Amino acid sequence: MPNRSTSKNSERAYGLSIYCPIKNEHEGDVSFTSLVRTALQDFKEDEDSPMAKVPNTYLARFFIVDDVIFESFPHTNDHLQSAYLAFSTNFHGNLDEYLTGMYENMNTKIHNVWQYCYGFEKVKDAASFIAYIKKVQVETSYFFVGSNDDSLPEQLKSLYLKQEFSKFVFANQSKSDDELLAAYKEFDARTKPAVLEGPTWRAGAGSLKNVNKG
Numbered sequence: 001m002p003n004r005s006t007s008k009n010s011e012r013a014y015g016l017s018i019y020c021p022i023k024n025e026h027e028g029d030v031s032f033t034s035l036v037r038t039a040l041q042d043f044k045e046d047e048d049s050p051m052a053k054v055p056n057t058y059l060a061r062f063f064i065v066d067d068v069i070f071e072s073f074p075h076t077n078d079h080l081q082s083a084y085l086a087f088s089t090n091f092h093g094n095l096d097e098y099l100t101g102m103y104e105n106m107n108t109k110i111h112n113v114w115q116y117c118y119g120f121e122k123v124k125d126a127a128s129f130i131a132y133i134k135k136v137q138v139e140t141s142y143f144f145v146g147s148n149d150d151s152l153p154e155q156l157k158s159l160y161l162k163q164e165f166s167k168f169v170f171a172n173q174s175k176s177d178d179e180l181l182a183a184y185k186e187f188d189a190r191t192k193p194a195v196l197e198g199p200t201w202r203a204g205a206g207s208l209k210n211v212n213k214g
Contacts, residue, residue: 003095003140012092012149013058015140018133019065020085020117032116033083037064039113045204050106051089052204056098056152060089062113085117088140092151096130103129156201157193163201164191 003015023032040062043049051060065084091098103110103126110129114120119136123129150158164187172183191199 012151013090014093014095014098015088015090016095016098016133017088017138017140018086018136019138020087020114020120020136021082022064022085022117024082025116033064033066036083036085036113036116039109040064042112043109047202047204049204050109052202053105054091054098055101055105056092057203058090058092058152058155060087062087082118085113092149099130099133100126152203153196153200156203157196159201160199161191161193 022036025032027035043051043062046052051057054060063086065080065086067080067083068078107129111123114123119132123132168183168187172180175183
């Protein structure tokens with residue numbers, strides 16, 4: 001399936017891309033496209049992003065396509081009939097389960113953004129949200145997975161251990177064998193490499209300042 005990663009664990013990673021036409025209407029003097037843009041700008045970033053609460057999200061991106069631009073044909077008369085809300089995400093697992101988790105964890109944000117799009121008025125619950133998304137889904141033939149396709153908890157633990165082990169190496173240079181062994185035992189006890197729940201990197205975080213200690 002083109003929407004799947006081409007890695008050896010291709011059943012795990014999924015790339016979803018959707019384009020939702022925004023209604024050519026206004027609320028007062030403000031276009032629906034502007035209202036969608038304002039709703040997206042209200043999203044917080046990093047670990048406070050609503051997408052950070054959606055299980056198994058590797059990455060996600062929202063943007064608005066106002067029109068098509070053909071740089072090599074400046075006089076073309078081809079234009080979109082409406083602006084589009086675009087959403088792209090890479091995640092671990094099954095599409096229906098992922099969209100269910102997305103709706104359950106951020107349905108207020110979803111309605112705030114998508115309410116201005118054609119056809120979204122039929123969305124009342126997770127099941128109807130899944131049906132809507134599949135109607136506006138486009139095939140993803142190439143997508144980014146900066147990972148080995150493991151689950152999000154495994155990815156976050158790996159990021160945490162990579163960061164912490166780099167600190168460990170820097171802090172313990174030139175120590176004797178006995179000192180190094182003692183330091184490593186302390187490192188192992190503190191970081192708990194086999195425990196995914198924590199300490200670990202927080203979903204959406206840009207740094208380890210707010211480590212999830214489990």
